[in-house]
Amino acid sequence: MPIRNALRYRPGINAVVDRINTSIRRVPSWLIYLATVAYTVWLFYLGMTGGLGAEPINALERELGITALQLVTVGLAVTPLRKHFRINLMKHRRAIGVSAFFVVLVHLLVWLFLDVQTLDRIWADILKRPYITIGMTGFVLMLPLAVTSNNLSVRKLGLVWRKLHKLTYAVAILGAVHYMMVAKGFQIVPLVYLAVIAGLLLLRLRLPVLRTR
Numbered sequence: 001m002p003i004r005n006a007l008r009y010r011p012g013i014n015a016v017v018d019r020i021n022t023s024i025r026r027v028p029s030w031l032i033y034l035a036t037v038a039y040t041v042w043l044f045y046l047g048m049t050g051g052l053g054a055e056p057i058n059a060l061e062r063e064l065g066i067t068a069l070q071l072v073t074v075g076l077a078v079t080p081l082r083k084h085f086r087i088n089l090m091k092h093r094r095a096i097g098v099s100a101f102f103v104v105l106v107h108l109l110v111w112l113f114l115d116v117q118t119l120d121r122i123w124a125d126i127l128k129r130p131y132i133t134i135g136m137t138g139f140v141l142m143l144p145l146a147v148t149s150n151n152l153s154v155r156k157l158g159l160v161w162r163k164l165h166k167l168t169y170a171v172a173i174l175g176a177v178h179y180m181m182v183a184k185g186f187q188i189v190p191l192v193y194l195a196v197i198a199g200l201l202l203l204r205l206r207l208p209v210l211r212t213r
Contacts, residue, residue, distance in 0.1 A: 071100035
């Protein structure tokens, strides 16, 4: 029996899910934006006051990159959560996506202006370092998603908007691969992110369901 059908016949679970959805609806979307900006400012404060260790710029890049990947992963989980567990985060999907783009943008700006600093080196790194090439590709794919994350674009583009925002899948994979390549040596955490993202994408596939009489 599919998960969502199993939940349908369990009143106790349904009550818990309803309470969760009620709590989610009460959270205003602007709070997600505020929390994202506040956390970003907090990271910069830690960097300036020695809270990020001996290499604050590298630590700042890393923390921003991980936060962005977490937000992208949460955004990717919205549809599977609603489909399989009836937990509805649709109200906040746009805020999560825009917040992810904001953190990625700050991550990129830190790399450009605090780390690399020179235009020649920037282009050299993009062309010669595969992990940077992958990261920049993911950022470029996020640009049309960020620009069209508004009601006007949804109305004007229609079905094209839905197809365009499937770029999120590629962005998530590229982000996970970028993180895995940046990590030095064999580390389990980047692999976990990649596995979670792959699992969320698999949950979106319409697999044939065996029917019995």
